[in-house]
Amino acid sequence: MSAPASSGRRVRTGLFEIDFGALEVHKEGRRVPLQEQPFRVLAVLLERPGGVITREELHDRLWPTDTFVGFDEGINTAIRKLRVAFGDSADNPRFIETIPRRGYRFIAPVHNANVEPAQFSEHTSGLSQDVRLDEEPLKPDRDSARLTVPAKPELRTGSGKHWKLISLTLAVLVFSVGSYKYFHRSTKLTESDTILVSDFINTTGDPIFDGTLKQALTVKLAESPYFNILPDARVKETLGLMGHSSDERVLPPIAREVCQRAGGKVAVSGSIVAVGDRYMISLRATNCLTGADIAHEETEAQNRDRVLSSLGEMVLPLRQRLGELVSSIQRFDTPIEQATTKSLAALKAYTSGDQQRARGLDGQSVPFYKMAIDLDPDFAVAYARLGAVYGNLANSALADDYLTKAFERREHVSEREKFYIAAHYYADSTRETDKAIETLRLWTQTYPHDWVAFNNLSAEAVKVGQLDEAIKAGQEALRLNPANTFTYFSLSTAYFRASRFAEAHAICEQAIKSKRDSSDIHAMFVNLAFINGDEPEFERQVEQIEINAKADPGFLNQKAWIAFARGQAGTGRDLFKRSRVASLQEGNDTPVNSKDYAAFSSANEAQLEMELGNLQKARAKAELALKLMPRSSEVQSYTALVFARLGDFRRAEGLTRELTNRFPSDTLLSNVTLPAIQAIVETKKKNYSEAINALKLSIPYELGSHQDLPEGITFYQRGLAFLAEGFGEQAAAQFQKLLENRGIVAISPYWALAHLGLARANLLNARSRQGIAADAARVKALAAYKDFLTLWKDADPDIPILKLAKSEYAKCRDKL
Numbered sequence: 001m002s003a004p005a006s007s008g009r010r011v012r013t014g015l016f017e018i019d020f021g022a023l024e025v026h027k028e029g030r031r032v033p034l035q036e037q038p039f040r041v042l043a044v045l046l047e048r049p050g051g052v053i054t055r056e057e058l059h060d061r062l063w064p065t066d067t068f069v070g071f072d073e074g075i076n077t078a079i080r081k082l083r084v085a086f087g088d089s090a091d092n093p094r095f096i097e098t099i100p101r102r103g104y105r106f107i108a109p110v111h112n113a114n115v116e117p118a119q120f121s122e123h124t125s126g127l128s129q130d131v132r133l134d135e136e137p138l139k140p141d142r143d144s145a146r147l148t149v150p151a152k153p154e155l156r157t158g159s160g161k162h163w164k165l166i167s168l169t170l171a172v173l174v175f176s177v178g179s180y181k182y183f184h185r186s187t188k189l190t191e192s193d194t195i196l197v198s199d200f201i202n203t204t205g206d207p208i209f210d211g212t213l214k215q216a217l218t219v220k221l222a223e224s225p226y227f228n229i230l231p232d233a234r235v236k237e238t239l240g241l242m243g244h245s246s247d248e249r250v251l252p253p254i255a256r257e258v259c260q261r262a263g264g265k266v267a268v269s270g271s272i273v274a275v276g277d278r279y280m281i282s283l284r285a286t287n288c289l290t291g292a293d294i295a296h297e298e299t300e301a302q303n304r305d306r307v308l309s310s311l312g313e314m315v316l317p318l319r320q321r322l323g324e325l326v327s328s329i330q331r332f333d334t335p336i337e338q339a340t341t342k343s344l345a346a347l348k349a350y351t352s353g354d355q356q357r358a359r360g361l362d363g364q365s366v367p368f369y370k371m372a373i374d375l376d377p378d379f380a381v382a383y384a385r386l387g388a389v390y391g392n393l394a395n396s397a398l399a400d401d402y403l404t405k406a407f408e409r410r411e412h413v414s415e416r417e418k419f420y421i422a423a424h425y426y427a428d429s430t431r432e433t434d435k436a437i438e439t440l441r442l443w444t445q446t447y448p449h450d451w452v453a454f455n456n457l458s459a460e461a462v463k464v465g466q467l468d469e470a471i472k473a474g475q476e477a478l479r480l481n482p483a484n485t486f487t488y489f490s491l492s493t494a495y496f497r498a499s500r501f502a503e504a505h506a507i508c509e510q511a512i513k514s515k516r517d518s519s520d521i522h523a524m525f526v527n528l529a530f531i532n533g534d535e536p537e538f539e540r541q542v543e544q545i546e547i548n549a550k551a552d553p554g555f556l557n558q559k560a561w562i563a564f565a566r567g568q569a570g571t572g573r574d575l576f577k578r579s580r581v582a583s584l585q586e587g588n589d590t591p592v593n594s595k596d597y598a599a600f601s602s603a604n605e606a607q608l609e610m611e612l613g614n615l616q617k618a619r620a621k622a623e624l625a626l627k628l629m630p631r632s633s634e635v636q637s638y639t640a641l642v643f644a645r646l647g648d649f650r651r652a653e654g655l656t657r658e659l660t661n662r663f664p665s666d667t668l669l670s671n672v673t674l675p676a677i678q679a680i681v682e683t684k685k686k687n688y689s690e691a692i693n694a695l696k697l698s699i700p701y702e703l704g705s706h707q708d709l710p711e712g713i714t715f716y717q718r719g720l721a722f723l724a725e726g727f728g729e730q731a732a733a734q735f736q737k738l739l740e741n742r743g744i745v746a747i748s749p750y751w752a753l754a755h756l757g758l759a760r761a762n763l764l765n766a767r768s769r770q771g772i773a774a775d776a777a778r779v780k781a782l783a784a785y786k787d788f789l790t791l792w793k794d795a796d797p798d799i800p801i802l803k804l805a806k807s808e809y810a811k812c813r814d815k816l
Contacts, residue, residue, distance in 0.1 A: 009021070009112075010112075010113035011046065011110050011111060011112060011113050012110070012111045012112075012113040013095065013106075013108045013109060013110045013111070014086075014094075014095070014108055014109075015027050015028055016032070016086065017113050018042065018043075018046065018113075020043060023036060023039050024039075025039070025042075025085060032085050032326065033085070033326075033327075033330055034081065034082070034085050035081065037062070037074070037078050038077075038078040038079075038081040038082050038085070040062055041058060041062065041075070041078040041079065041082065042082055042106075044057070044058060044061055044062070045096065045104060045105065045106040046106055046110060048105075049105075049106045049107075049108075049110045050105060050106070050107065051105055052099050052102055052103050052104070052105045053103050053104055053105060054102055054103035055075060055102070055103045055104075056103075057103070058075055058103065058104075059075070073306075073309065076299075076310075076313055077313065079096065079098075079104060080313045080316055080317065081316075082095075082096055083095075083096060083316075083317050083320075084316050084317065084320055084326055084329055084330070085326060087320060087326065088317070089295065089297070089317050089320075089321055090297055090298070090299075090317060091295060091296040091297055091298070091321075093107065094107070094108060095107065095108045189226065189227070189228075189265060189266065189322055189323050193228060193264075193265040193266070194228045194229070194230045194262070194263060194264045194265060195221065195227055195228065195229055195230060195264060195265070195266045195267070195268055195322075196230045196235065196250070196255060196258060196259040196262065196264045196266070196267045196268070196288070197214060197217055197218045197221065197229060197230070197268050198214070198250045198251060198252065198255035198258075198267055198268065198269040198270075199211070199214050199249040199250050199251055200213040200214055200217075200269075200270040200271060200272060201251060201252075201269070201270070201271035201272070202271075202272055203271070203272070203273050203274070204272055204273065204274040204279065205274070206274075206304075208344050208345060208348050209272055209307070209344075211348070211351045211352075211355070212344060212347045212348045212351055213270060213272060213307075213311060214270070215340070215347060215350070215351045215354070216308055216311055216312070216336055216339075216340050216347060217268070217270060217283075217311065217315065219336075219339050219340050219414065219417075220311075220312060220315040220336055220339060220414075221268070221315065221319070222416055222450075223332050223333075223334060223339060223414040223415065223416055224319055224324055224328060224329070224332045225328070225332070225446055225447045225448065225449070226319070226322075226323070226324040226325075226328055227319075227322070227324075227449070228449035229449070230259070230262055230264050231451065231481045231483060231484065232358060233358070233481065233483035233484045234262050234481065234482075234483040235250060235258060235262060236483075237262075237483045238258050238261045238262040239258060241261065242257065242258070242261065251269070252267075252269050252286075255267045255269055256286060256288055256291060259288035260288050260289065264288050265287070265288055265289070266285050266286065266287060266288060266294065266322065267285070267286045267288050268283065268284070268285050268286075268318070269283070269284050269286070270282060270283050270284070270311075272307070275300075277302075277303055278300055278301060278302055278303070279300070279301040279303075279304070279306075279307050279310075280298065280299075280300055281298070281299050281300070281301060281307065281310055281311055281314065282296070282297070282298045283295075283296070283297045283298075283311075283314050283315070283318055284296045284297075285318060285321065285322060294321060294322065295317075295318050295321035295322065297314040297317055297318050298314075299311075299313060299314050304344070305344075307344065308336050308337055308340070308342070308344060308347070309335070309336060309337055311336060312335060312336025312337070312339075315336075316329055316333060331415075332414070332415055334413065334414040334415070338412045338413060338414070339413060339414040339417065340381070341372070341375075341376045341378075341379045341382075342376065343375050343376040343379075345375050346371075346372045346373075346375035346376035346379055346382070347372070349368045349369070349371040349372040349375060350368065350369065350372040350379065350381070350382050350385070352368040353365040353366075353368030353369040353372065353382075353385060354385075356368060357385075357389070360485075360518075362389045362392050362393060363389075363393060365385075365389055366386065366389060366390075369382050369385050369386045369389070370386065373386070378409055378412065380406050380409035380410055380412060380413045380417065380421060381406070381413060381417050381420070381421070383402045383403070383405045383406035383409065384402070384403060384406035384417075384420060384421045384424055384425075386398075386402040387399045387400070387401075387402035387403030387404075387406060387424055387425075387428065387429070388403075388424055388428070390402060391403075391424075391428045394596050394597045394600070395596055396428075396596065396632065396633065396634075397596075397631070399428055399429070400428070400429045403421075403424055403425045403428055403429040404425070404429055406421045406424070406425065407421055407422065407425040407429070410422060415446065416443075416446075416447055416450070419439060419440075419442070419443035419446070419447070419453065420443075420452070422439045423436050423439045423440050423443065423453075423456055423460075426439060427456070427460055430663070430665050430666070431663055431665070431666040431667065431668070431669065432665045432666070432667055433460055433463050433464050433667040433668060434464075434667050436460050437457065437460050437461060437464070437466075440453055440456055440457040440460060441457065443457075444457060444473070444476075449480065450480075451476075451477045451480035451481035451484070451487060452477075454473045454474070454476040454477035454480065455473070455474070455477035455481075455484075455486055455487055455490050457469070457470075457473040458470045458471075458473040458474035458477060458490045458491065458493075458494055459490055459493075461473060461494070462493060462494055462497055462704065462705050463668065463704050463705055463706065464667070464668070464700075464701050464704045465497075465700070465701050465702060465703030465704035465705075466704075467494060467497055467498040467703060468498075470493075470494035470497070470498075471491070471494045471495060471498060471500075473494075474487070474490045474491030474493075474494045474495075475491060477490060477491070478490075478491050478507075482514065482516075483514075483516070484516070485511065485516045485517075485518045485520070485521070488507055488508065488510065488511035488514075488516050488521060489511075489518065489520045489521060489524070491507050492504045492507040492508050492511075492521070492524050493524070495507060496524065496527065496528070496743050496746070497703070497705060497743045497744060498703075498743055499740075499741055499742050499743035499744075500743075501528055501531065501532070501742075501743070504524065504528060505525075505528050508521050508524050508525055508528070519545060519552070519555070522541050522544050522545045523545065523555065523558060525537070525541040526538060526541045526542060526545070526558070526562075527746050527747055529541055530562060530565075530746065530747060531742060531746050542559070552582065553579045553580075553582040553583035553597055553598075553601070554579075554597075556575050556576075556578050556579035556582060557575075557576070557579045557600075557601055557604065558747065559575045560572045560573075560575035560576045560579060560601075560604070560605070561604070561608075561747045561748065562747055563575055564608045564612070564749055565747050565748055565749050565751065565752065566791075566792065566794060566795060567612075567749070567752065567791075567792035567794070567795025567796060567799055567802060568794065568795060568796060569608075569609070569612055569614065569795075569796050569799060570796055572605070572608065573605065573617075576601050576602070576604065576605040579597075579598075579601045580598040580601050580602065583597040583598045583601065584598055595628045595629050596629050596632055598628055598629075599624075599625045599626075599628035599629035599632050599634075599635045600625070600629075600632065600634050600635060600638075602621045602622075602624045602625035602628065602635075603621070603622065603625040603632075603634060603635045603637075603638035603639055604638065605621045606618045606619075606620075606621035606622040606624075606625060606638060606639060606642045607638045607641055607642055607710060608749060609621060610641070610642050610645050610646075611749050611750075611753065611801070612749065612799050612800065612801050612802075613799065613800030613801045613804075614799070614800065615646060618642050618645075618646070619642070619646060622638075622639040622642045622643065625638070625639055626639055633659060633662070633663065633669075633708055634707055634708050636655045636656075636658060636659050637655075637659065637669075637673050637708035637709055638708070638709075638710075639651075639655060640652045640655040640656050640659075640673075640677050641676065641677055641680065641709075641713075643655070644677050644680040644681045644684065645680055645684070647684050649681055649684075652677060652680075652681060653681075656674055656677055659673070659674075660674070667701075668701060668704070668706045668708065668709070669708065670697070671697045671698055671700070671701055672697075672698045672701050672702075672704070672706055672709055672714060673706070673708050673709050675694045675695050675696075675697045675698050675714070676695070676698065676709060676713050676714055676717055678691075678694040679691040679692070679694045679695050679714075679717050679718070679721060680717060682694060682721075683717070683720060683721050683724060686724070688721050688722075688724050688725035689725070691717070691718075691721040692718060692721050692722065692725075695714055695717065695718050695721075698714040702714050702715060702737075703741060703744055704744075705744070710748060710750070711744045711745060711748065711750075712738055712741075712744050712745040712748060712750040712754075713750070715734050715735070715737050715738045715750075715754075716734070716735075716738065716750050716753065716754065716757065718734045719731045719732075719734035719735045719738075719754075719757050719761070720757070722734060722761075723757070723760055723761060723764065726764065726768075728761045728762065728763075728764035728765035728768065728777075729761075729765065731757065731760075731761040731764070732758055732761035732762060732765070734757075735754045735755075735757035735758040735761060736754075736758060738750060738751070738754035738757075739751075739754050739755070739758070751791070752788055752791040752792055753788075753801070755784050755785075755787040755788040755791065756784070756785070756788045756801070756805050758780075758784040759781045759782075759783075759784030759785040759787075759788060759805075759808070759809075759812075760781070760808070761781075762777045762778070762780040762781035762784060763777070763778065763781040763808070763812060765777040765780075765781075766778040766781060778812060778815060781812055782809070782812050782813060785805065785808065785809040785812060786809075788805060789805065789806065789809065
């Protein structure tokens with residue numbers, strides 16, 4: 001192998017200076033990052049500036065003579081990195097020109113940089129033999145545009161017509177030049193600009209390229225924080241407004257119109273053509289407003305297996321032509337086969353899975369993602385997608401398994417996909433919500449255009465009760481992607497949890513007007529109607545959901561909670577039973593873990609029966625839940641609460657120990673679930689101070705939402721401990737906090753029971769006071785009892801806690 005000679009010599013070309021001794025390139029005094037192999041290619045090109053250097057010569061000089069495997073990829077990569085470093089383009093080269101089927105040549109003027117500036121002359125020679133320059137700066141020896149300057153014409157004074165003709169000619173010339181510059185000016189993107197990635201024109205007859213190349217191109221562009229990619233949902237919506245099918249392929253020239261209507265600035269289109277065994281790939285970026293070409297890249301893939309890598313090589317110069325800085329390109333430059341997969345077939349399957357998810361068909365996406373993994377066992381993002389899908393389908397065991405496998409492979413993906421995988425892993429596998437939020441915050445800072453990051457941040461912030469951040473993130477997600485149903489639901493949920501019901505209702509109304517309604521949006525309307533006491537609206541929304549979902553186990557579960565919140569335990573039991581039956585039936589033909597959801601439903605019912613005082617029913621449902629899914633974390637958490645309240649400390653402690661061993665880093669388990677269970681145990685043992693002290697950890701998270709625990713339980717349990725210890729004022733404060741935060745106990749018996757707790761706290765205060773103060777406390781107690789009994793006016797009369805409350809109310813009333 002013969003490398004180019006090196007010395008301490010330096011040369012200049014444009015704003016760049018090349019130092020052969022240090023193997024460095026500088027631009028205006030600042031070092032341009034460039035790896036050694038691209039630099040050595042540059043050195044060979046600069047030995048004969050203006051002359052053609054063949055690919056064979058580059059191979060003989062820089063690669064072992066007996067090794068051709070990987071050479072083409074190596075030289076293509078080196079040339080691509082050189083063009084990125086110099087801000088050059090294959091389509092309109094200023095430094096490195098491609099000579100088709102031959103090689104390359106350096107076409108920019110080159111000067112000696114070793115002489116002092118004062119002595120420098122364009123005719124200075126004397127470079128050593130490793131870099132030879134002509135006496136004058138070299139220009140392209142062909143295909144050069146030449147301007148011929150005509151001799152100065154003689155103008156006769158006094159010729160009015162002649163001057164008018166000259167003025168008119170100049171005016172036309174100025175207008176023409178101005179128009180050309182306007183329509184052909186460089187298009188640089190700003191933070192608010194969006195890019196439409198259109199479908200590829202595929203003339204190969206091979207369907208494996210349909211959708212696949214667009215997916216790969218989108219991933220490579222989205223890898224850069226500089227680009228704001230127009231979401232597919234917005235594209236489909238725009239097609240509908242244009243009178244087209246939302247599933248129509250977006251190809252030129254319709255792509256430009258879609259881009260304009262959707263508010264985009266640049267449309268990036270591509271094509272692939274088969275030429276024998278080779279494939280010609282083209283990318284073109286077009287200004288959506290003017291139709292002018294901004295950039296055009298072409299390359300040739302030697303065979304079908306090289307198409308993806310060849311496409312990846314084209315994206316970097318395209319990114320630079322669109323205005324991205326070289327430093328950003330070099331930082332966010334994951335090889336396309338790592339950012340996606342090296343297998344076209346795997347990427348095709350993955351793309352099909354994403355298409356199913358985009359239609360809201362999570363269950364139908366599973367076979368495609370599994371196929372992608374079978375074809376490429378290292379396809380990290382496909383594992384992550386499966387983990388997210390199984391989480392949505394209430395199969396926590398499989399979700400954990402796939403997210404763990406994705407996390408183990410995360411080093412081989414792009415920066416954006418690393419964020420996606422890590423956030424889901426921390427949120428859903430290890431359940432380190434604090435780490436998930438930290439990752440999501442960094443994701444939003446690095447990729448400020450990515451609505452997924454903001455939407456997920458909103459959801460995770462809701463979990464830990466950081467509701468202001470949840471609202472802010474939800475607002476940004478909706479701003480970035482108003483065409484996606486999830487953004488409306490996430491923001492409405494954040495508002496609802498913060499007890500800002502008017503804003504939650506407004507967001508849901510906007511979802512309906514924008515045709516973004518879903519079962520989740522209608523379920524939110526059910527909650528809003530319930531808390532507002534709007535029975536007609538409540539029934540209308542319930543009917544709407546039942547028409548669309550019929551025996552949906554999730555909605556049946558929600559209705560069961562509503563029944564228990566009203567004290568209608570009999571109705572609630574029937575609904576929970578129907579939910580279990582529906583989930584088991586649904587599990588016969590979908591990937592949903594039917595036993596998991598049926599067990600969760602039973603655990604919910606056990607905990608609610610416990611709060612109402614139906615101890616035998618609570619134990620029976622807890623045992624059923626554990627029988628169905630003994631390893632479910634949700635089941636173990638809920639049943640541990642029940643056994644603790646029943647005084648079965650051995651069972652409760654065994655379940656909490658297993659949870660701790662399985663999820664040692666779980667944020668909410670450590671700070672909310674376990675303290676709540678411990679507080680119940682200590683209260684049952686009459687260690688009230690220890691119970692109150694155990695709940696101190698939960699204070700920062702008490703406005704949060706936790707699937708493993710009923711919301712509001714820490715306020716409620718702390719209030720019970722204060723009551724048992726005889727501290728009426730402190731107990732009243734805890735129950736009052738529940739009443740002031742209706743959003744966390746909207747559909748829960750704790751809303752009604754907080755009124756009862758407040759009544760008992762005021763009654764305790766009355767007993768510890770005398771005279772007017774005692775009477776005032778007793779009046780407050782009586783009012784709270786009335787509120788509770790009004791809320792449960794239609795409750796089942798045999799509920800133990802209701803019967804006791806009626807007795808207490810009668811005694812309190814008699815004393816006034």
